[in-house]
Amino acid sequence: MKTLVLLGAGELGKEVVISAKRLGCRVVAMDSYPGAPAMQVADAFEVVNMLDGDALDRAIRLHARPGPGFHIIPEIEAIRTERLITLEKEGFDIIPSARAVFLTMNRDAIRDVAARKLALPTARYGYASSVAELGSRILSQDGTGLPCVVKPVMSSSGKGQSVVRDRADIPKAWDYACANMRGDQQKVIAEEFIDFDYEITLLTIKQRASVGGKKLPKAARTLFVRPIGHRQERGDYQESWMPCAIKPSLVKDAQRMAKLITDEIAGENGAGIFGVEFFVKGNRVIFSELSPRPHDTGMVTMISQDLSEFDLHVRAILALPIPEIRYEKAAASAVILATHASPNEPEYPGLEKALAIPGVQVRIFGKPSTRKYRRMGVALAIAKTADEARKAATKAAAAVKVKTVP
């Protein structure tokens, strides 16, 4: 039996567990708090601070060994990734590769690979380690200019991210980024604000060099899911949909870039799914960032197609065939967010209203407590068109209330 060790036990991990269990795997889920979504469906769990290298190392060695049969699957960015590099050298299988996980944890590391090494088009950008330096990265002649977006180099889900429209707001953006960054490095990236027409996630699958006992030609190792359109607020995803209206030539551009960067970071035999994010403006496709794991906007694939991003991830990891992906007409997802903080597990009145809408399904993640804007569930819908699916998913998400219990 294969053992998967999930580093991070959120809602995306929960779906990875379900996909893996269906294929007969044993799964261990780790996170910093008990009762995390993926722990609820896994065979075993560990409560570990994964930023503590020794604790992370100990927990992984307790459940996995080097060589085939064990796979270590990072599901979040807040992990002491240097340790994964050491473990990989010893022969542990890190998904998709320790280098990919390491590089994507820091915005500067992956941006350097994308823009400098691979010459992918990106927003103009610069890094800063002080408020004075930030000012010059924005305002100097080769700077980003205004407006721009300031983000901690280590953060996710829009944490610490703000838009600077006026030079007087630079100190505020610096303070906000510093107050919300992860890790010990006081460093931010400033990016030219791209007034894009829309943004997409291109889910990109890297298969093993050999699948189902057969060697795959190099070009056949990369597969793509159809582009997913999405809308973000506060740097966090609100809804996503498929199909996304985009010219075939622009899809080709995005696929070419996604293949380049995943080839670069996945290594010789690295496998798994990547969420590659692009902005589209007119005929320009601009690379933004990527995650070496299932993507939150990709939750729509739970309803848009027969093999979800989680099924695809697990098949790629286990070197199982992916002969085809079969799509529904149109599909959408919309998030269900908490409105305030509570240490208690909430209730979800309104679920019956949401589920009375034809074509709608709801996933409640089962998180044991709430924070303002914490993602607690997602509404999914299929319909004839993407617009109709978006309407149904949004209506369903609005119907479900996150009611905190005193």
Ligand SMILES: Nc1ncnc2c1ncn2[C@@H]1O[C@H](COP(=O)(O)OP(=O)(O)O)[C@@H](O)[C@H]1O
């Ligand atoms: N340079 C930019 N121009 C315009 N919008 C941006 C820019 N950078 C980020 N955003 C918006 O913020 C969202 C989150 O930013 P992103 O860099 O993807 O951070 P995260 O790692 O938190 O997802 C993006 O999906 C996009 O909507």
Ligand SMILES: [Mg+2]
């Ligand atoms: Mg993003």
